[in-house]
Amino acid sequence: MIDFDGYRPNVGIIISNRQGQVLWAKRCGQNSWQFPQGGINNGETPEQAMYRELYEEVGLSRQDVKILAVSKGWLRYKLPKRLVRNDGNPVCIGQKQRWFLLALVSGEDSINMQATKTPEFDGWRWVSYWYPVRQVISFKREVYRKVMKEFSSVVMAAPDRASAVKSHQHTSQYKSLASTNTNNTKDTATLASDNERSTNVGKKESRYQRKQRKFNQERSARQKGEQRK
Numbered sequence: 001m002i003d004f005d006g007y008r009p010n011v012g013i014i015i016s017n018r019q020g021q022v023l024w025a026k027r028c029g030q031n032s033w034q035f036p037q038g039g040i041n042n043g044e045t046p047e048q049a050m051y052r053e054l055y056e057e058v059g060l061s062r063q064d065v066k067i068l069a070v071s072k073g074w075l076r077y078k079l080p081k082r083l084v085r086n087d088g089n090p091v092c093i094g095q096k097q098r099w100f101l102l103a104l105v106s107g108e109d110s111i112n113m114q115a116t117k118t119p120e121f122d123g124w125r126w127v128s129y130w131y132p133v134r135q136v137i138s139f140k141r142e143v144y145r146k147v148m149k150e151f152s153s154v155v156m157a158a159p160d161r162a163s164a165v166k167s168h169q170h171t172s173q174y175k176s177l178a179s180t181n182t183n184n185t186k187d188t189a190t191l192a193s194d195n196e197r198s199t200n201v202g203k204k205e206s207r208y209q210r211k212q213r214k215f216n217q218e219r220s221a222r223q224k225g226e227q228r229k
Contacts, residue, residue, distance in 0.1 A: 014100070024124060033135060059110070064105060
């Protein structure tokens with residue numbers, strides 16, 4: 001279903017957790033990441049299409065999520081010329097999207113990228129709120145910027161999520177962690193393990209520094225004692 005302007009109606013889905021992070025999905029067989037999205041079929045409302053795509057792409061049902069916000073209008077992006085199929089009638093030049101911000105209310109083990117025989121994604125991870133705006137493919141970037149800005153006030157309203165949206169330091173730190181070897185998908189458990197190792201390294205350094213200071217203090221005391229002698 002393509003409108004008179006050549007845009008295909010589509011829904012985009014942003015799934016957030018309690019920490020204000022969002023689900024970032026890796027396209028099958030590609031080093032390309034994005035939010036789940038999909039076309040609206042004839043006779044479907046945007047909300048119906050969202051729930052269908054939610055299951056087909058992420059394996060979640062309506063019981064697993066809560067709708068926090070819906071974009072006020074349609075957001076459009078044009079496809080690059082190399083991706084436009086001119087043999088269609090009418091020709092699709094891009095997507096017009098209605099976006100949904102969802103809260104995951106069930107456990108992470110409910111997420112299943114292999115829910116159908118033709119999966120769109122083969123991996124996922126949690127990333128900081130603004131991370132996708134910088135990382136998504138260029139022709140979708142402006143739509144991502146607009147919808148993330150629109151939804152940010154909703155995420156900010158939850159006290160336990162506000163710091164994740166405000167903190168640019170958190171964004172940079174998580175970007176560095178999540179970007180390491182993007183060819184190998186890291187699930188949440190792996191990321192948690194990385195964080196634990198990073199924390200332990202910091203603790204070891206702190207203990208080393210304390211021992212070094214103690215050693216220096218003792219040496220200084222001995223030197224002063226020798227000088228008094």
